[in-house]
Amino acid sequence: MRRVRMPGRAAAVRGWRRLRRHRWYGEGPLHLVLMLGSFALTGYAGVRLLAGGRWPLVVVWFVGAALLHDLVLLPLYALADRAVVRCTAGAGRRRSWTAFVRVPAALSGLLLLVWFPLISYAAGGAPAAHYELATGLPAGVFLGRWLLISAVLFAVSALWLLCRTVQPRRAVGRLRHRRRATKRRAADGD
Amino acid sequence: MASSRPIPPTSPAFWRSPLRGPRLTALLGVVLLAGITLLFVTGLLSYAAYNPDLAGGVNDQTPGKGLLGFYLFSWPTGPRWLYRLTQGVHVTLGVVLVPVLLAKLWSVIPKLFRMPPARSAGDALERLSLLLLVGGALFEFVTGLLNVQLAYLFPGSFYRLHFYGAWVFIGAFVAHVVLRMPRTVRALRERTDPAAEDDETGLVAVRPDRPTVSRRGALGLVGAGSLLLLVTTAGQSLGGRWRRTALLAPHGGADPGGGPNGFQINKTAAAVGIRARDTGDDWRLTVEGGGRRVRLTRAELLRLPQHEGALPIACVEGWSTDDQLWSGVRLRELAALVGLGDRPPGVLVESLQLHGAFRRAALSGSQVRDPRSLLALRVGGAELSRDHGYPARIIVPAAPGVLNTKWVARLSFGEG
Numbered sequence: 001m002r003r004v005r006m007p008g009r010a011a012a013v014r015g016w017r018r019l020r021r022h023r024w025y026g027e028g029p030l031h032l033v034l035m036l037g038s039f040a041l042t043g044y045a046g047v048r049l050l051a052g053g054r055w056p057l058v059v060v061w062f063v064g065a066a067l068l069h070d071l072v073l074l075p076l077y078a079l080a081d082r083a084v085v086r087c088t089a090g091a092g093r094r095r096s097w098t099a100f101v102r103v104p105a106a107l108s109g110l111l112l113l114v115w116f117p118l119i120s121y122a123a124g125g126a127p128a129a130h131y132e133l134a135t136g137l138p139a140g141v142f143l144g145r146w147l148l149i150s151a152v153l154f155a156v157s158a159l160w161l162l163c164r165t166v167q168p169r170r171a172v173g174r175l176r177h178r179r180r181a182t183k184r185r186a187a188d189g190d
Numbered sequence: 191m192a193s194s195r196p197i198p199p200t201s202p203a204f205w206r207s208p209l210r211g212p213r214l215t216a217l218l219g220v221v222l223l224a225g226i227t228l229l230f231v232t233g234l235l236s237y238a239a240y241n242p243d244l245a246g247g248v249n250d251q252t253p254g255k256g257l258l259g260f261y262l263f264s265w266p267t268g269p270r271w272l273y274r275l276t277q278g279v280h281v282t283l284g285v286v287l288v289p290v291l292l293a294k295l296w297s298v299i300p301k302l303f304r305m306p307p308a309r310s311a312g313d314a315l316e317r318l319s320l321l322l323l324v325g326g327a328l329f330e331f332v333t334g335l336l337n338v339q340l341a342y343l344f345p346g347s348f349y350r351l352h353f354y355g356a357w358v359f360i361g362a363f364v365a366h367v368v369l370r371m372p373r374t375v376r377a378l379r380e381r382t383d384p385a386a387e388d389d390e391t392g393l394v395a396v397r398p399d400r401p402t403v404s405r406r407g408a409l410g411l412v413g414a415g416s417l418l419l420l421v422t423t424a425g426q427s428l429g430g431r432w433r434r435t436a437l438l439a440p441h442g443g444a445d446p447g448g449g450p451n452g453f454q455i456n457k458t459a460a461a462v463g464i465r466a467r468d469t470g471d472d473w474r475l476t477v478e479g480g481g482r483r484v485r486l487t488r489a490e491l492l493r494l495p496q497h498e499g500a501l502p503i504a505c506v507e508g509w510s511t512d513d514q515l516w517s518g519v520r521l522r523e524l525a526a527l528v529g530l531g532d533r534p535p536g537v538l539v540e541s542l543q544l545h546g547a548f549r550r551a552a553l554s555g556s557q558v559r560d561p562r563s564l565l566a567l568r569v570g571g572a573e574l575s576r577d578h579g580y581p582a583r584i585i586v587p588a589a590p591g592v593l594n595t596k597w598v599a600r601l602s603f604g605e606g
Contacts (some may be wrong), residue, residue: 026310031369035315041321045357048254049350057345062355065328066321069295070302078296085402098402103411110415111422114288115438117341131340133461135454136446136577145437149422189389 077109100161104153111146118142198303202386208398209408211383216374217409218294223367225287226327232280233356236506239265239273239590245538245552245605249593252347258357267560270587274504277590278427278560281508283336285423289415291327293408298606301392307352316369317363326359338507338515339440347547394568419450426509428501441509449571451578454503456591460574464597473581475565479603482528488581491567494519499562505591516585518566521558525603534558538605539584542597552594552605553586562587565598 025032050058056189084105088097112119121128131139197204242250243262252258265273308314330352337348344351373391383389386396404412426438436442445452459469475491477484498517504510525534537558541549557563563586567574574580579596586594 024310025312027312027316031312031316031372034365034368035312035319038319038361039315041361042358043497044256045258045354045361046256048252048256049354049358051254052346052350054345058351058437060328061332061351062325062358063321065332067324069328070324074296074299079562089402096402099407102403103414106411107415110289110292111418111438114285114419116438117336117338117339118438127341131440133341134457135441136458137441137443141443142438145443149418184287 038190075101080105097161100157104150107153108146108150111149115142115146199556200251200303200305202300202395203302203397206395206397206399208395208401209403210297210300210407211394212373212389213380213386214384214405214408215294215297215391215393216377218290218297218371218412219374220378221290222287222294225283225290226363227288229280229284230356232276232283233352234261236273236275236280237353238262239276239588240593241265241557244536244554248538248550248552249548251347251547253403255353258354264554264556267557267563267587267589270501270562271504272588273590274427274502274510277504277506277508278424278510281334281338282420282427283297283426284331285422286416286420288331288335288419288496289412291331293412295324298393304392309399316365319365322358323366326355326362329355330359333396351524352516387548419474429510429512439503439509440507443456446577447575450514450572451575453514453578454505454509455577456503456505457505457543457546457595457596462546462549463575464542468542469576469581469597473599475582475598476600477524477527477603478600479525479528479537479605481532484527491519491565491582493537495523496567497561497564499564499585501562501585501586501587503585503591503594515570516564516566517568517587518564518582520561521553521563521565521584521586521601522561524601525558528603530603538600538602539595539598540600540602541595542599548592548595551584551595553584553593555587557586558588560587565601 049062081102084101085098088101117127117140118131121139122130122141124140128139131137199205237252237259238261240251241253242247242255242259247253280416282522308317333344333348333352333355337352338344342348377383381395386394386398421435422438422441423436425432425434426439426442433442433445441454446455471487474485474487477486496517497520498515500513500515502511502513521537522534525531525537534555535558536555537553539551539553543549552561564584565582566585567582568578569578574583579598582598583596584594584598
C-alpha cells in the first residue's frame, strides 16, 4: 500500500505515528482524513438518497449494480471472449481470426448493453406504447437499426480479413522491393 | 502445484490477462477522471438551470438538498444554446464513457477478490469506499441511461436518485483520486509495467496467458466503442441533418411529422391528458399579479404586439432541437397588462395538463424580462400544433425544456 511521505518532523512524533498506523489503522493520516471526509459526504447525501419508503430498493440498486457487474456481467463477457479466442485461434492458419470476430462482437454487444431498453421496444408491450405516446416517434425501429449496425460491423471486419488474407503475398513482394530501394537510398546518402 | 483443483479467483494465479497492470489502469483512470469531472459539473449545472429555489421550490425535485445546493445561482438567459450545450455534453459524454468505465472496472477486477479482505482498519474503510465508488458509478450510469430511454424502472424519482446518488458517488470518487494519484502519475511516467513480483498494485498477472491482443489494441477497442456510441448518439443533440445519424438515440433518426411543427416532442398532448375541449374556443389565458387579473382569449392575444424569436428546445434527456422561429407575446408585456411592466417579477406558469411533474413551473424575473421570452402562439409561421402546446406555450432562452410550459392556462406574476 501507498505510504504518505512524512515531512521532516521530530523522530519521536514520526515513530509514534508509525506505531499507531501499523498497530491498527494501517494507513497514513491523510488516508484517515480522506476517508472520514468522504463518508461524511456519503452520509449527508445518503440519508437524502434513502429518504422515502422505497429505500431498501435503492440500496439493492446501488449495491446490486456493483455485484451484478462484477459477478455476472464481467464473468459472462470474459467467458464469451474466451470462447471466441478458442474458436478462432489460428490452428493451421497463418493469421488468427480472433480480432476479426472479437471487435465487431464487442462493439455490437456494447450497443446492445447501452441501448437495451430502446432495442427491446421492438417487442411491443407497455414500455413501447409509453415511448410512442410520449415522443410521437415509432418505438419499433431500434432493433432493426442495431441489427443493421451489427451487420455492417461484421461485414467490414470480414472484408478486412479477406483483404489481409489475400494481400500478404503481394505485400511481401512490395516490401522486398521497398527495402531494396531504401537500402539503395541509404547507400547514396553515405 | 501438482494439484488439478481449479484455481479460485481469490488466488492471484487465477487472473491471467497479460494486459492488466498499473499502466492500463492509470490510462483509463485518467480518462475517467477528466470525463467524470465534466459529467459532475454539467450535472450540477443542470440542477441550477431549473432555478430550484424559485417560488418556494415549484421547480425543485430535490427540495431536501440542504447544503448540497450551496452553489446554486440564478440561471442566465444567454447564450440561448447554453442548456443545449451543457446537457448535450452531460448525456452524450455519459453514453460515450460507458466502454471506458467497463474497461477500467475490468482492469482492476482481480482486486475485488484479493485476500485477506482487509489488512487493517484503514484498508477496510477504503474497500467500503470502493464499494460506494463502483456501486455509485454504475448506479449513476444506469439511472441516467434508463431515464433518457424513458424506461423508468428505478425505485423512485429520477431527479432524487440521480442527484443524491451523484453526491454519494463523488465523495468516494474524490478520495479514490487523491489516494491513487501518486501511483497513477508514476505508472504514466514509466514505460513498462513492473514484473509481477515487484508489482505492489496486484494488477500484473503472475501467470500470464499468451497475449491475444496488444495493450494498444485493447485501448483501440475501447476507443472504437466510444467513437461508435458518439456517432450513433450525438446527432440527437446536434439537430438538423445530424439527427439522422443518431441511429440508436431516443430522439435520433427522423423528426415526428413534417412542416413547421415537425420537430422533437418531449410529451405529446395525449400523454399528459390534454383534451380537445380544453384547448378549443372556450380556452382563456388568466394573467394575475399585483392584485389584478385579466382574462384573454386567443384572438385577443393575437391582437397584442407579436414578437419573433429563434430559440431551441433542449431537454434534460440530452436531445435538443435547432432554433425554431417562435412568435407570440413577450412575457414582460403580459406583466404590463396587470400593471407590472416597469420591472416585472418572476412568474408562476400553470398548464392545462393533468399530470407531469412540471405542470406548474416558475420562471425568474430575469427570464421574464428577457425580450426573447415569449408566450408563443405560432412557430415557423404556422399555428402551434397540439403536441407543441396549442393554444399557447412558454419559450425562454437557455432554459431546460420542461420550463417551457405547454398548454398554458394561467400566469401568476410575482409568484415566480
